[in-house]
Amino acid sequence: MPEVLLEDLDHVGPATAQKLMESGFTTVEAIAVSSPAELATAADIGESTAAKIIMAARQSADIGGFETGDMVMERRKLVGKLSTGCIEFNEMMGGGIDTQAITELYGEFGSGKTQVAHQLAVNVQLPPEQGGLDGSVIIIDTENTFRPERIKQMVDGLSEKYGVEYDHEEFLKNIRVARAFNSNHQILLVDSALELANELKNSEKPVRLLIVDSLTAHFRAEYIGRGTLADRQQKLNKHLHGLQRFGDLNNASVIVTNQVMSKPDAFFGDPTKPIGGHIVGHTATFRLYLRKSKGDKRIVRLVDSPNLPDGEAIISVTTPGLRDP
Incomplete structure (x- = not known):
């Protein structure tokens, strides 16, 4: 056409x-x-x-009309799966992280959210037979957490894992990072990401992953008190819809990390819950809750998904990257 x-x-x-x-x-x-x-x-x-x-x-x-279920099924075949590098984690996610979807990672500091994001930024560049999408990455960094040294360690870990000599310089060249200084800047960067993805659409490595680490940090810092809640949620909603649009237009995976708050009045169960309320809860396609376990182990729990049962997977965060325990 x-x-x-x-x-x-x-x-x-x-x-x-x-x-x-x-x-x-x-x-x-x-x-x-x-x-x-x-x-x-x-x-x-x-x-x-x-x-x-x-x-x-x-x-x-040809957007906006009705279509039959079998046509939707046909279109769903285009959805790619990005490997996490961990067998149990992949199985829980039905084969990996979906494209055309927002996957939210939430948990306390040190629970491994940024580690998972770094690992996916490396894995997405691998060929499909190794669980990648043969694409490049855009990272919107709001808390200054991106570390190229960590990417190097993970690429070296892949070389060891597959017995192939990967060049970390090449991997770093396919990662575009922008630092967001406030929530307005963060929202604007999604538009810039769309332009960049459009430029790279026909290149060897089209953009197949967008990471926002963290989604809510700026919103949480700038909108203080109940009086600002409606404005904050409205802006957050617009931002999430921009991210979903990015995923749909580029057949890309969208990963957002989210902070948690503690509910001191919770007598039973886990007192931590993610920031952003129902807006984030309803817009994110998959919600993953990460928490610390013994040593380098982390427990990843699938809390919400449109087509998968809830489940848990154990991963290890090691120097060479995410591994099965």
Whole structure:
């Protein structure tokens, strides 16, 4: 199917197309899944015109109509599985971390959330026969936790595991990291990530993984007190929908890490619960709760999934990376 240019859409002239491109709406698909208010602000046009443009984009991109269950099943075959490097963890996730989905990792500090994210940033670059997606990675780092030295250790660990000489420099070249300084910057970086993914779409290593570590740190620090809760949740919701759109448009896995808070009034069960409330709970496709165990062992619990039963897996966080205990 020939690619449809923005100028080919009804009601889009060269000037409007230019404004849309500058605001991150570089493809017809991106316009098709946006809201009229979003588009109107980006291109400085009326909402009724924006709605017509979205309608035209949906028709040409073939998005927004009903389809039968078998067609959905066919499309689900395109969903890739990214290996975690641990047999038990992969089995619990039905073969690995899904593309076109948001997977949330939450747990206390030191529970291994960032370690899992680093390992996936390495694994995604491997060929499919080794559990990878043959792609590159974008990391939005909000807490200054990305460590290239850790990537080097994990790549050396892979060389040992598969008996292949991997070059850590090559792996680091396929990881793009941006530091987010506040929640607004964090939301804008998703638009930049969409542009970058679009540029790399036809390269040898298209973007197949987006990591946000951590999703809620800035929101938690900036919105203090109950009075700001509605604003915070609204912004967080917009951010998560931007991430889901990224995953859908690029057939990429989206990994977000989340902090926890303690519920001192909980007399039974685990007193820790993730930040972000129902907004994060409903939008994340898979929720994984990580907690410390003896030594280097961590317990990963699948708390929520649309198609998999709840389960637990034990992993070891070692110098060469994530391993089966």
